[in-house]
Amino acid sequence: MIERVRIREELLEYLLELARDFYPNEFAGFLREKGGVFEEVLIAPGGHFGRTSAFFNTWMLPLDEEIKGTVHSHPDHVCSPSPQDLWFFSKFGGVHLIICYPYSAADVVAYDSEGNPLEIDVVP
Ligand SMILES: [Zn+2]
DSSP states (O other): OOOEEEEEHHHHHHHHHHHHHHTTSOOEEEEEEETTEEEEEEEETTSOTTSOHHHHHHHHTTOOTTEEEEEEEESSSOOSOOHHHHHHHHHHOSEEEEEETTOOGGGEEEEETTSOEEEEEEEO
16 A cells, blocks of 8 residues: 655656646646656646546556656645546556645645545655
């Protein structure tokens, strides 16, 4: 069972920047892990995960083995997963970050594939 998420500090800062840049729209991406730490993001076109099954199908197929999670932003101060988010998390597995407005380091919440919150360890 996953209880903690380890993420590189530079990546976390970059994700916060992306969330601000995309505001008032949402951004979504896949997180690539190396040695147990999330190190890279691959931005997904078209915004939010799980809004349409077409989006989901397009993006589930080409994933590489190092992709162990997802990230997306919420343009409001709701850091909890929507019903579509939970559906997507359960299909995808892994861990999922939600960054909500105003996109400070305190506005990042990690969830497992069942929607349970996880601790985040920021790795310098
Ligand atoms: Zn969401």
